[in-house]
Structure formats: structure tokens, C-alpha cells
Amino acid sequence: MKILFIGDISGEDGIRAVKDNVKNIIKKEKIDYVIANAENTTKGRGLNFTDYNKLKDYGINFFTMGNHTWKEKDCKIVLSHEDIVRPANLNKDFEFFDVGVGSKEINFKGTKIRITNLLGKSLNFREMQTNPFLKMDEILKEDKSDIHIVDFHSETTSEKNAFFLNYKGKVDAILCTHTHVQTADEKIRDKTAYITDVGMTGSESGIIGAKPETIIKMFREEIQFFKLLPNLDKYQFSAVILEFKNNEVINIKRILKYEK
Ligand SMILES: [Fe+2]
Ligand SMILES: [Fe+2]
Numbered sequence: 001m002k003i004l005f006i007g008d009i010s011g012e013d014g015i016r017a018v019k020d021n022v023k024n025i026i027k028k029e030k031i032d033y034v035i036a037n038a039e040n041t042t043k044g045r046g047l048n049f050t051d052y053n054k055l056k057d058y059g060i061n062f063f064t065m066g067n068h069t070w071k072e073k074d075c076k077i078v079l080s081h082e083d084i085v086r087p088a089n090l091n092k093d094f095e096f097f098d099v100g101v102g103s104k105e106i107n108f109k110g111t112k113i114r115i116t117n118l119l120g121k122s123l124n125f126r127e128m129q130t131n132p133f134l135k136m137d138e139i140l141k142e143d144k145s146d147i148h149i150v151d152f153h154s155e156t157t158s159e160k161n162a163f164f165l166n167y168k169g170k171v172d173a174i175l176c177t178h179t180h181v182q183t184a185d186e187k188i189r190d191k192t193a194y195i196t197d198v199g200m201t202g203s204e205s206g207i208i209g210a211k212p213e214t215i216i217k218m219f220r221e222e223i224q225f226f227k228l229l230p231n232l233d234k235y236q237f238s239a240v241i242l243e244f245k246n247n248e249v250i251n252i253k254r255i256l257k258y259e260k
Pocket of ligand 1: 066
């Protein structure tokens with residue numbers, strides 16, 4: 001079995017990158033199932049119902065999210081679907097605590113695939129999240145899946161490495177997201193596939209997918225809060241392909257493709 005996992009889809013360029021590439025990759029690589037992190041799809045923040053439907057049409061089977069999950073008004077509708085998880089480690093006081101779930105098992109042609117989404121501690125959104133390591137321990141107690149894939153959505157490479165070393169051998173893949181720049185450290189250790197960041201699928205000439213002016217202004221003028229506006233230009237497509245044999249991961253392959 002082969003699973004394609006696409007890194008943070010960002011804005012219209014990201015949607016076009018999915019439209020142009022996913023069905024071709026499915027055919028060429030004989031992909032069975034497609035998962036995508038879609039937290040930045042709608043104008044850089046969230047996933048509305050229209051874009052959710054578009055991405056389904058373009059070949060995505062299942063969605064993971066991140067710190068931008070709740071920015072769109074219809075996030076409640078989107079998160080009520082069977083084919084999406086939002087971060088699992090939410091604080092009980094967080095206003096969207098009751099909306100959606102953070103770890104789900106699906107039955108794909110007789111194989112039980114669990115997909116889990118967690119927010120790292122090193123993200124600046126601690127008021128909404130609880131400790132991801134403790135939440136992961138809880139999830140593992142209940143887990144009876146054949147294949148378990150975790151999207152660990154976090155800011156620092158050290159926390160992502162710590163999460164990997166803590167949980168290698170206990171899940172089948174730890175695919176990290178959020179920082180939007182693909183890392184070249186994909187590997188399999190103790191039967192767990194890992195990458196520190198899958199990378200971003202969206203505008204190639206922006207800054208992590210966003211309009212450069214906004215981010216440069218933030219650093220030059222030391223502005224704390226800014227609007228993350230997706231850049232509109234040529235895209236990049238970032239993903240990994242996981243290959244399984246008898247439900248054991250045997251290969252992880254990176255894809256980073258630029259629009260011509
Ligand atoms: Fe993101
Ligand atoms: Fe994020």
C-alpha cells in the first residue's frame with residue numbers, strides 16, 4: 001500500500017498545485033490513499049466548505065489540520081465530516097473543544113488506518129492546547145489500528161525530534177508540519193517513518209506561502225501581529241510518499257516540485 005501525504009496546502013496556489021499534481025501522482029506512483037494537511041487552504045487560514053469540496057474532487061481522501069483550523073466560519077461543518085481530524089490536544093476551555101476529533105481510525109479496504117493530529121508545545125498557541133506528549137500517550141492506550149500516521153504540527157525542530165524519539169516504534173509514521181519548509185531528513189527508524197517537515201504546498205515565491213511584504217514588514221518593524229495573506233504566483237508542491245508492506249512501512253520518499 002502507498003500513501004501520499006501532502007504538506008500544508010496554502011491559498012489558491014496550493015489548491016492549484018493539488019489540482020495539477022495529485023491525480024498524476026496517484027497514477028504514476030500507484031497511490032492508494034491521499035492525506036493532506038489543509039490548515040492554510042482558505043486564504044492562508046483554515047479550510048472552508050467550498051475548498052474542502054474542491055480538494056476532495058482533486059483526489060484528497062483525508063485531511064489533517066493545525067493552529068489555523070478554526071479561522072473560517074464554517075469550520076464546524078467541515079470538522080463534522082468523517083474524513084478530517086483537527087489537533088487532538090485541545091484545552092477544555094477552548095471555544096471549539098467540542099467540534100471534531102483529533103484522532104480517527106478509518107477502514108480502508110480492510111486495513112485499519114489511524115490518523116492523529118497534534119499541536120506542538122513550541123507553537124505560540126498554548127492557551128488552546130494541552131501537552132501533546134501526554135495526549136499521545138492517551139491515544140496510544142486506545143489504539144488498535146494496523147497503520148498509525150501522526151501529523152505533528154509544531155514550531156521547533158527540537159520538539160519534532162523529541163516527539164519522534166519518544167514515539168518511534170510505537171506508530172508507523174510521524175510526519176511533521178507547520179514550518180512550511182521541507183527538510184531533507186526523511187528516514188525510517190524502529191519501523192517508524194519520519195520527516196521534520198513535509199513542507200508547504202502553495203506560493204513558491206512568497207515567504208512560507210505568504211505575501212513577502214507582510215512578513216518582511218513584521219521583521220523590520222517588529223510587529224507582533226500580522227495578517228497572513230497568501231502570495232499569488234507559481235506554486236510548489238511538497239509531499240511524501242509512504243510505502244507499506246504487510247502494514248509495515250518500508251519506504252519514505254520526498255516530493256518537492258516547482259511549477260514551471
Ligand atoms: Fe501551515
Ligand atoms: Fe500551522
